[in-house]
Amino acid sequence: MAGGTRQWDDASARAALLRLFEAGVHAADPLAVLAPHLPEPPKAGRVVVVGVGKAAAKMALAVEQAWPEVPLTGLVVTTHGADLPNPPPNRRIPVRFASHPVPDAHGAAAAAEILAAMRGLTPADLVLFLVSGGGSSLSTLPAPGLTLEDLIAVNRELLRCGAPIDHMNCIRKHLSAFSGGRLAAAAHPARVVTLAISDVPGDDPAVIASGPTVADPTTFAEARALVAHYRMRLPEAALRHLEAAVEETPKPGDPRLAGTELRMIATPLMALRAMAEAARAMGLTPLILGDALEGEARELGRALGGIALSAATHGLPVGRGSVLLSGGETTVTIDGPAGEGGRGTETLLGLALALNGAPGVWALCCDTDGIDGKSDAAGAIATPDTLARARALGRDPRAALAGHDSTGLFRMLGDLVVTGPTLTNVNDVRAVLIG
Incomplete structure (x- = not known):
């Protein structure tokens, strides 16, 4: 009718x-949409699967199911309570759990472990990065000179001020040791393929989970301007870090990001x-x-x-x-x-x-x-x-x-x-x- x-x-x-x-x-179910977007696994070299976000556990399972014979290492981090209903007994990609929307020490530890997994990679290796919404807080790793408590206070202020997600993530990237392309820079010279589930308006990959494998066009100056615009009350250490602007995020054209590729597997x-x-x-x-x-x-x-x-x-x-x-x-x-x-x-x-x-x-x-x-x-x-x-x-x-x-x-x-x-x-x- x-x-x-x-x-x-x-x-x-x-x-x-x-x-x-x-x-x-x-x-947007990873088990339904992820497999067709996977690259060919390398004929030689390692496959390191890492990921952050609310979909991380199911995305990791989709990779394991699609590549049953491929040796896999790495880990993913997702929110507490966001595990599979019946998790497989022999996971090849370990799953860590952390807090969202307020970061915690579990997420910081997982982000540090993911960065450590990037050490010593070669051009023959493949890093498969699985990213979805929620990844910013789940991988909150303070930049040098900052503490997790500083970033928790920043995050609470971001949630309070009513800023849109791209403005929030501009500030997060410039206080982070993980976001804004820093993960991809750490993986160089390996090939990095990012499979993304978008939760942001316009599907801007630099905004999804604060873009750990994507060049960041924003700057410390923009982050400072946003803090002033929203009259945010940030910890003194965070304000000093933004003012010092010692190490910018990797920008478009950065040679360390030349071997990266992004595939959008699900969008609004x-x-x-x-x-x-x-x-x-x-x-x-x-x-x-x-x-x-x-x-x-x-x-x-x-x-x-x-x-x-x-x-x-x-x-x-x-x-x-x-x-x-x-x-x-x-x-x-x-x-x-x-x-x-x-x-x-x-x-x-x-x-x-x-x-x-x-x-x-x-x-x-x-x-x-x-x-x-x-x-x-x-x-x-x-x-x-x-x-x-x-x-x-x-x-x-x-x-x-x-x-x-x-x-x-x-x-x-x-x-x-x-x-x-x-x-x-x-x-x-x-x-x-x-x-």
């Missing part, structure tokens, strides 16, 4: 939104296209608004709500029987005490408030890694009666949004989407069904 004539009820709309989310996550747009295909299979007309929608979460939610109202009321830019799809990383500026929030649920609550109970519109906002902010949920679903149900339970939706307690509100309503870690990450996806 065509989406425009189907009568959507709450149960069928919720089920459709969840199927769309599952399609997007599957399109790939996930959105898979969601669009799933929508068409359900008789819906999909419209992809973009894969890099950024800005303050609640304001983006308000904008998406306005587009949905236009679609439901005027048939523009699409009519009923359609679904609006978008991706990209929003920001949440913490300006006071905060409740249980997250980018996805804050976007969703802003959207619900803009819709103000409009009939026939349902929406899902979720993070493809399965974790929205610090919560145990990937995100949530909003329905035409979200605001009414919240108020009937004594909750003020506007107050929840102002207090960054959007996840708490959706938890109370039973509308959270809980998947657990998905072991991939192509950032947030959003689907608004106009029934």
Whole structure:
């Protein structure tokens, strides 16, 4: 039945939104997409497999399955709790675990171990670098003269200030011994092939996990300017390091990076296209608004709500029987005490408030890694009666949004989407069904 004539009820709309989310996550599953991007293993020389990010454990397994006879060394680091459901008993690529989004000593130790694995490599050797979102905090290794405590304080300030990910990573790179092309420089003269799962707007490889194997076009001067712009309160040691600017990150054209190659294996747009295909299979007309929608979460939610109202009321830019799809990383500026929030649920609550109970519109906002902010949920679903149900339970939706307690509100309503870690990450996806 065509989406425009189907009568959507709450149960069928919720089920459709969840199927769309599952399609997007599957399109970024390393076990489904990694193997075709692998290079030929070297005929002579070693293969060193290293990696950082939320998808690291599953990416490493995909390599092991694709190369069952190839001798492999190395290690990868991922977040605590982001291991495979049934990890293989004889891993050839060890998996380490560290903290995200606040760095810890486990991540610093893993980054140091990865750097150590680069020593003594030759042009006959291959370094396979597996990178996905979350890698910046998981591989936080202080530059000389800095401590891990300094970088933990910097990271907390970055999370607080509301800066977009590229600005955050510019500062991180210039305080790091690992990021901003430094890993690839350490691996020279070996061949370095990076397999990347993008979680950043525009899929800029220099921004994904702060680009450990990619030339860094940013500078110490830019990092200092960003610190001033966001009025960040950094430790004195970090400020001195940025001011001294002793050792710049490897820049485009650096001969140490001449033997590097990058292959993008999954991106936000790939996930959105898979969601669009799933929508068409359900008789819906999909419209992809973009894969890099950024800005303050609640304001983006308000904008998406306005587009949905236009679609439901005027048939523009699409009519009923359609679904609006978008991706990209929003920001949440913490300006006071905060409740249980997250980018996805804050976007969703802003959207619900803009819709103000409009009939026939349902929406899902979720993070493809399965974790929205610090919560145990990937995100949530909003329905035409979200605001009414919240108020009937004594909750003020506007107050929840102002207090960054959007996840708490959706938890109370039973509308959270809980998947657990998905072991991939192509950032947030959003689907608004106009029934």
